Amino acid sequence: MVVAVSLGVNIQSVLVLLTASSGIALIQEKQAVVLDLGTDYTKFGFTGEAAPRCIVRSEFWCPATRRVRRLHDYSSAAELYDNLVHMLHQLYFRHVLVNPKERKVVVVESLLTPTLFRETLAKVLFIHYEVSGVVWADSPRLCALTLGAPVVLVVSIGAKDVEVAAVVHSCVVLHALQSQPLGSHAVHAELARMLDEHNGGPLHLDDQVIEDIKVKTCFVTSRARALAWESDSPPRAARDVRYGRVTVPGRARELAAEPLFRRDHEQSSLPDAVLQCVAASPRDCRRALAAGILLTGGGAALPGLRARLAAELRQLVTQPPYCDTLHVREFKFHDAPSAANACAWLGGAVLGAGEAGAARAMPRDQFARAPRLRDWVCLLDNTPPGHPHRDHLDI
Template sequence: MPAYDSMSLISDKQCIIIDIGYKYTKFGFSGESNPRCIIPTETISSDTGKYKIVFNYKDTDELYTNLVDFIHMLFFKYALVHPKEKRVVIVESLLSPSVIRNTLASVLFDHFEVTSIIFLPSHVISLYTLGINTGLVVDVGFQEAIVIPIYEGIPVLKAWQALPLGSKAVELALRDRIQNKIKLITEKGEEVMNSFCLFDTIVEDIKVKSCFVTTLERAKLLANGKIPKLQPPAFRYRIDGSTVIDIESIDRELPFETLFEQDNDQMSLSTMILDSILKCSIDMRKQLAENIVLLGGTVMTKGFKARLKEELLSLIKQPKYSDKLFINVFKFHNPPAKENYVAWLGGSICGATDMISMKSLTRDTYCEMNNNTIPDWCSLTNRSDSVIQKILQL
């Protein structure tokens, strides 16, 4: 008996939980506290033979092919589970394009023949891990940062905020700083400049190993061209036996300033949070400010939470917010999991409840649907009157 067959017998009653992010995908089973694997959302291109990101596609057919290859690898290489006749929970962003949702459903139903699928919004189910139904969810992913207030389990859509501030922006800033600092050590021990091409994986590794978020006080000094007295040690990164990059102390601090520096529209990660709270009703604001939930691998960077709180307390004193937001306290939750898979854990909790059997979309129902189009999560088609009234009130 193949390994995946024996393993699937153990988990027949469990749902498969998949959180497909642009950069990384989390996979596991319902009722478990940790995903079985966290892997890059990549597949091998049939044209070039190199790895490519699944969501870099030209048309729907290419997206379909990418998802088939990626999910096949996910099930049979990493999870060792046969997907046929399984129930699947998909954790997705509220702003995920409909074409991705519809193509993913087609791949799972038509190609892998799963029994049912349910799509869960990541911002909402992240609160399940904390046992609360109201919070300001800040998701800082690879491509963008998304802020959505959740009040009594309902997203406040008029207050959502999004900006291209994520790991990608940080890595681009880091690449610009270190691209011309690559050196080649010769056999005589001499160091000469080298034109080595920096791959994305190398830049990401340097970011994780050496970079951190500095304090607001040091950031102001660096912005004015002043160098603080105390400096973090420099870092020498070895690409191979003879190629090295000298990461200076300032190179370790400044890349993450991209997230907090205000652009031409005076927008940053900190202003997104305050603007989102400001767009909510007055009676919601204090509760949202005291229930901030951070998601995404970017927020796991050392010093991120402390700097974000400093920024919020500083900005709230400015006339733009002080005359409208009468808040002087910001509180952050500590989820029972690492921030990069909190949303997956929320899906795992939901997958262990009866909601999955009652709200899932079955394969038979999918085949009867017109054009096989999955209803959007905010569609009022299958909602009860009480839920509709809550949405309309917000």
């Protein structure tokens, strides 16, 4: 009060300002948190913000074994429960320093997340940490939400898998969903093989070292150079670089990402997955999907990936079996509004900041009455109430 009088400030106005500032602080304290538990990296932060507060590896210090343990390394539901408890404790109390009881949670998940993982995560959030409510949101629709476009083809290149989903007017075309084991780990395995071959023996490099080499030295070569490498007269390789005591040859730098585009008899390459998703989508939205491709995930950050994928799509669509079913010749890509690995998290932050996201949250008392989550793969959830088979599903 003395300071206010000496400065000539009205006491009533000071009280108003203090009340307003405390109200703003109270609102900020009750912001929901957005949780994206990836296979390799976890994104965690608050709704309404443009970027996560932390992006950390999906691992924690296990006090029982006295070593660092990966979140997704588990063999039973009880082991997964303990992993999630330790991981969330690290996120809440070390990285963002908030009380989990006071905040709702927006969980960003893949459409192919195992049911055991979803239900165990729900038990940890509702029972162990006693959060007030949880919103479960799939990553394809969250990625499309960041663009505001009605039709988006989301190509997510994760750690283990590549998922291609068609989002049409905020709905995922489930029967067109494609998934292939062509994530970043496939690139890491190819890079490790080529490094061992060049250095004359197994180097036994750690996974984090392989990832660091990929991020700092590798890129996706053009389609013409990739075809030239398979011919009898290979082109001149890129410059060799040194990574510590390891020599990274130019050939490995160029061709480490080739498993994403290597075709086989089952048509399981990345361009095949994109075209198969477009072909399985409704006819009236195929051109819009081809003109609205969004690359997300940590693997999408490789330099030259977008140009190479566009060239492969333009060439592949003119060949059987796509030339007879797909009459699309133009492919365009969206620029992600954030880093490729945080695009789904940003969609969760946008969803949780609005009133619609808060309304979709499952409260803790509802989960206590019926500890079960809705799942699109379960007939109990996707069968209409009036369907004749509905009575036989109620168990």
